[in-house]
Amino acid sequence: MIEDAQLSTGVKSxxxxxxSAVRVETDDAGSGRWTNLTLQIVLVVxxxxxxxxxxxxxxxxxxxxxxxxxxxxxxxxxxxxxxNYETAWTSQPLARYFVNSVVQxxxxxxxxxxxxxxxxYAFSILEFPxxxxxxxxxxxxxxxxxxxxxxPNFILISELGWANTYAGLTVPFLASAFGVFMLRQFFLTxxxxxxxxxxxxGASSWTYLWRVVVPLSKGSISAFGIFAFLSAWNQYLWPLIxxxxxxxxxxxxxxxxxxxxxxxxxxWGGIMAATVIALLPTLLIFLVAQRQLVKGIATTxxxx
Amino acid sequence: MSxxxxxGSDQSAAAxxxxxxxxxxxxxxxxxAPTLIVLTIxxxxxxxxxxxxxxTRVAPFGGRSINVGFENYTRLFTSPxxxxxxxxxxxxxxxxxxxxxxxxxxxxILLSYPLKRLSWLHRLLIFMPIVISTAVTGVLxxxxxxxxxxxxxxxxxxxxxxxxxxxxLNDADVALISVSxxxxxxxLGFNTIIALAGIQNIDEVYYEAAKVDGASxxxxxxxxxxxxxxxxxxxxxxxxxxxSLQVFGEINILTSGSQATRTMLYSIYNRAFxxxxxxxxxxxxxxxxxxxxxxxxxxxxxxxGNKVNY
Numbered sequence: 001m002i003e004d005a006q007l008s009t010g011v012k013s014x015x016x017x018x019x020s021a022v023r024v025e026t027d028d029a030g031s032g033r034w035t036n037l038t039l040q041i042v043l044v045v046x047x048x049x050x051x052x053x054x055x056x057x058x059x060x061x062x063x064x065x066x067x068x069x070x071x072x073x074x075x076x077x078x079x080x081x082x083x084n085y086e087t088a089w090t091s092q093p094l095a096r097y098f099v100n101s102v103v104q105x106x107x108x109x110x111x112x113x114x115x116x117x118x119x120x121y122a123f124s125i126l127e128f129p130x131x132x133x134x135x136x137x138x139x140x141x142x143x144x145x146x147x148x149x150x151x152p153n154f155i156l157i158s159e160l161g162w163a164n165t166y167a168g169l170t171v172p173f174l175a176s177a178f179g180v181f182m183l184r185q186f187f188l189t190x191x192x193x194x195x196x197x198x199x200x201x202g203a204s205s206w207t208y209l210w211r212v213v214v215p216l217s218k219g220s221i222s223a224f225g226i227f228a229f230l231s232a233w234n235q236y237l238w239p240l241i242x243x244x245x246x247x248x249x250x251x252x253x254x255x256x257x258x259x260x261x262x263x264x265x266x267x268w269g270g271i272m273a274a275t276v277i278a279l280l281p282t283l284l285i286f287l288v289a290q291r292q293l294v295k296g297i298a299t300t301x302x303x304x
Numbered sequence: 305m306s307x308x309x310x311x312g313s314d315q316s317a318a319a320x321x322x323x324x325x326x327x328x329x330x331x332x333x334x335x336x337a338p339t340l341i342v343l344t345i346x347x348x349x350x351x352x353x354x355x356x357x358x359x360t361r362v363a364p365f366g367g368r369s370i371n372v373g374f375e376n377y378t379r380l381f382t383s384p385x386x387x388x389x390x391x392x393x394x395x396x397x398x399x400x401x402x403x404x405x406x407x408x409x410x411x412x413i414l415l416s417y418p419l420k421r422l423s424w425l426h427r428l429l430i431f432m433p434i435v436i437s438t439a440v441t442g443v444l445x446x447x448x449x450x451x452x453x454x455x456x457x458x459x460x461x462x463x464x465x466x467x468x469x470x471x472x473l474n475d476a477d478v479a480l481i482s483v484s485x486x487x488x489x490x491x492l493g494f495n496t497i498i499a500l501a502g503i504q505n506i507d508e509v510y511y512e513a514a515k516v517d518g519a520s521x522x523x524x525x526x527x528x529x530x531x532x533x534x535x536x537x538x539x540x541x542x543x544x545x546x547x548s549l550q551v552f553g554e555i556n557i558l559t560s561g562s563q564a565t566r567t568m569l570y571s572i573y574n575r576a577f578x579x580x581x582x583x584x585x586x587x588x589x590x591x592x593x594x595x596x597x598x599x600x601x602x603x604x605x606x607x608x609g610n611k612v613n614y
Contacts, residue, residue, distance in 0.1 A: 039417055046411065047429025050492060053444040054432065056455065073458055119339040128332030138339065141347045143601035147550060147569055148594040151576050151587055152350035152357065175342035205331060234437030236553040241577055252439035256557055259443050268453060275443050282435035290427070293434060298501035301539060301604070303434070303494060 054279070061085070061272040068268050084269035085277075088258070094274060096247055097254035100169075101233060101278075104250055107170040108232040113225055116179030121209050123180065124187035125195055135184075141177045142302075146237070154241055164248045169239055173232065178302055179224050186220035187213060223292040230282055231303070251278040354594075358587035369584070376588035386589070388563075389571040392480065396567055397548040399484035400491070405540050407488065408495030409533075413525060415496070416503045434493035438553025445486040446558055449473050476564040483565050486554045491547060495540060502536025503529065542604045549597055568593050 048055070056075075060068060061084050063077040088094055122128070123135050153172050162168035190213065198208045214221065239250045249257065255274045262271050286293065297303065358376055360369040380386045411430055419426075433441075448456050449472035457469030472482040506529060514524050530537075552569055555561055561570040568589060576586035 036419065039414065039419065040422060043414055043419075043426040044422070044429075046414070047426050050411075050489075051429045051432045053448060053489070054436070057444055057447075069453060073453070073455060115338040115342070118335040122332045122335035126328065126332045126335065128329040131332065134336060134340070138343060139605070141343050143598060143605060144347050144351060145546075145550060145594060145597045145601075147572065147597070148354055148590050149347055149350040151572075151583060151590060152353040153346055154576075155357075155583075156345075172342075172346040175339040177339075177343065180339060230435055234435075234439070236438045236556075237573070240556070241573075252437055252553075255443055256439055259446065259557065266453070268447060271443065271447070275440055279436065279440050282437070283432075286432060286435040287428075290431065294427075294431060294497050297434070297494060297497045301498060301543065 054283070057272045057275055057279070060269060061276045063269055065267070065269055069266070084273035087267070088270045088273040088277070091270065092254065092258050092261075092274070093247060094251075094254060094258075094277065097249050097251045098277065100166075100248060101251040103166055104169045104235075104239070105229060105232040107166065108173045109225055109228045111170075111174040112176040112179050112228045113221060115175045116183050116224065117209070117214065117221065119175075119180045120183035120187050121205075121213060123184045125190075125208075125213070126205060138177050138180055142181075150237065150241070157242060162242075164243050164245045168242045169248075169250070172238070173235075176224075176228060178300070179228065182224050182227075182296070182300065183217065183220055186217055190216060219292075223289075223296055226285055226289050226292055227296055227303070229285065233282060254278075354587045354590055357584055358591050360584045362581070362583065372584070376585050377592075379585070380588060380592070386571070389566050389568050392565065393549065393567040393569075396480060396484060396551070396565075397545055399481060400487050400548045400551075401541065401544040403484070404488045404491050404495050404544050405499075405537065408492060408499045408540070409537070411492070411496045412499035412503050413529070415500055430496055431493040433490050434497070436490055438490065438551075439557060441486050441490045442554045442557025445482070445489075445554070446473070449482055449558070473559055474562075476562070479559050479562060479564045483551075483554055483558050486558065487548070487551055490554070491544065495544065498540055498543075499533075499536060502533050502539075505536075506532045539604070542600055546597055546600050546604065549593065 059076060062080045062082070064079050064081050064083065067074065067078050119138065123131060149172075157163060157168045157172070160168075162171070194212060195208060198212060203211070234252065235250070236252050239253050240256075243249050243253065246257070255271075255278050258274050259271050262268075359371055359373060361372045361376065362368070363370050415423075415426060415430065448454050451457065451469075451471055454469075454472075456472065460466050460469040470478050473479055510528050510532065511524060514528050519528070549567075550569060551567065552573065555565050555567065555570050556573075559565045561574060566574070572586045572589045572593065575582045575589065
C-alpha cells in the first residue's frame with residue numbers, strides 16, 4: 001500500500017534497515033561510530049550542495065537590493081524584507097498568473113483523477129471483451145512523446161479557438177495513462193470476494209466503485225493526485241505555445257517573462273521572489289508527501 | 305405444461321444472461337470512454353496527422369499547404385544545419401547522462417547506509433529537485449551563471465589558477481555544458497531514487513557472503529553491488545537518454561536556443577513557432593525524433609511491463 005513504508009520494489013525507507021554495501025561491522029563499534037559521523041557530515045554537505053540553488057533563492061528573495069549586489073555576496077540577508085514580494089506581486093500580473101496556474105492545475109488534476117479511477121476500475125474489476133487490448137493501447141500511449149503530438153494538438157486547439165483559454169491549457173491533458181496504470185495496479189490488490197459479496201447484496205458496479213473501491217484506495221489516489229499536480233503545475237512547453245496574451249500565462253511562463261523583463265534592471269530580489277512563489281506549492285507538497293513521491297517513482301520508474 | 309414452462313424459464317434465463325453480458329461489456333466501455341476519447345484525440349490521431357503534416361509545405365503565397373512527398377525528410381539528410389542539431393543533441397546526451405548516473409549512484413550508495421539519525425534530512429535535501437520545474441531550474445541557473453551577480457564565478461575566483469570565470473551562457477564553447485549542468489541537477493533527485501531502489505533491492509545474502517569472505521567496502525561495491533545493479537544502471541541509461549532528448553525549458557530560459565544549444569527538439573520548436581512557421585519541416589523533424597524515442601521507450605517499458613503481470 002502507498003502509505004506503507006516498505007516499497008514493493010524493496011526500497012525500505014526505515015533508516016534502521018541494515019541493507020547496504022557500505023555497512024559497518026557491528027562487532028567493531030568504535031570505528032563504526034567514526035564512519036557514522038563521517039558519513040553524516042558528508043551527507044549533510046552533499047545535501048546542502050544539492051539543495052543550494054533553492055536555499056539561495058529563498059534567502060535572496062528576502063534581501064534588500066543593496067544586499068544582493070554587495071560584493072562579496074553574503075548568504076543571509078542583512079536586513080530581512082518582504083519588499084521583493086511586494087514588487088513582484090504588483091509590478092507584474094503575478095496574482096493573475098497564480099490564479100491561472102491554480103485553475104489550470106485544478107482542472108487537470110480533478111479530471112485525471114476521475115477519468116483514471118473509471119478506467120482503472122474497468123481494467124481491474126470489470127470484465128468485458130477486448131479489455132487487455134485496450135489496456136495495452138493506453139499503456140502504449142506513454143511511449144508517444146509530447147514532442148510528436150504538440151504540433152498537431154496546437155493546430156487543433158487553435159482551430160477550435162481555444163488558444164489563450166483555460167480549455168486550451170487543460171483539455172489535451174484531461175486523461176492520464178500513468179494514472180490508469182498506477183490505480184489499476186492498486187485496484188488489483190483488492191480481494192475479489194469483496195466484489196462478489198457486494199454483487200450478491202445487490203450493489204451495482206457504480207455503487208461498488210464509489211462506496212468500496214475508492215474509499216479503500218484513498219492512499220493510491222492521493223499519491224497519483226500528487227504526481228498529477230506536480231506535472232500540471234510544472235508544465236512549460238504547452239502553456240508557452242498556447243498562450244500569447246499575458247493575462248493567460250501560467251506562473252511558469254510568467255517567471256520566464258518576468259526574468260527577461262527584469263534582468264536588465266537587475267532586480268534579482270524580485271525575480272527570486274517570483275520564483276519562490278512558483279516553487280513554493282511544489283516544495284510544500286514535497287515536504288508533506290515525500291514518501292509517496294519516492295515510492296511512486298521507485299515502483300513505476302516514471303515521474304508521472 | 306409444466307415441462308414447457310420450465311423450458312420457457314430456461315430460455316428466458318439464457319436471454320437474461322446474455323443481456324447481462326452485453327450490459328457488462330457496454331458498462332466496461334463506458335468506464336473507459338473518457339480516457340480513451342482524450343487519448344485518441346490528443347495522442348493516437350496526432351501520430352497520423354503529424355506524419356501527414358510532415359509531407360506538406362505551406363505555399364509561399366496564399367498560405368495553402370501543398371503536398372511535397374518526402375521532400376521535408378530528404379532535405380534533412382543533406383542539411384548541415386540539421387546535422388548540427390543532431391550533433392548537439394548527441395553531445396548533450398553525452399554531457400548529461402553519464403554524469404547524471406554517476407552522481408546519482410554515488411549518492412544512492414551513501415544514502416543506502418543505515419544511519420540511525422538524520423537519514424530523513426539527507427533524503428529530503430537530496431531528493432528535493434524532483435519537484436522543481438524546468439522553468440524554475442532555468443531561472444535559478446541563469447542567476448547562478450550570471451557574469452556579474454552569479455555565485456558560480458564568484459566561487460571560481462577563489463581558485464588560484466582562474467582569473468575570471470567563463471561567460472557561461474553566451475560563450476558558444478561552454479553554453480551546452482552550462483545547460484547540461486542545470487539539467488543534471490534537476491534530474492538528480494529522480495535518478496537517485498531509482499538508483500537507491502535498485503541498491504536496496506539487492507538481496508542481502510550477497511553482502512553477507514562477501515562479509516564472511518572478509519571483503520572490503522570497496523570490494524563489496526565494485527564486485528558485488530555494481531554487477532548486481534546492472535539492470536538498474538541500464539534502466540537509468542535508457543530513461544536519461546530519453547529525458548535528454550526531451551529537454552526544452554532550461555534551454556529556452558538559459559540560452560533562448562542559441563546556435564550552440566539548439567537540440568533536435570529545440571529546432572522543432574523554432575521551426576514551428578518562431579519566425580515564419582515551417583510546420584511541415586518541423587513535423588518531419590518531430591517524426592524522426594519520435595522514432596528515436598520510440599525505440600528507447602520500447603526498452604524502457606519492458607521494465608514497466610514486468611510489473612503489469614504480478
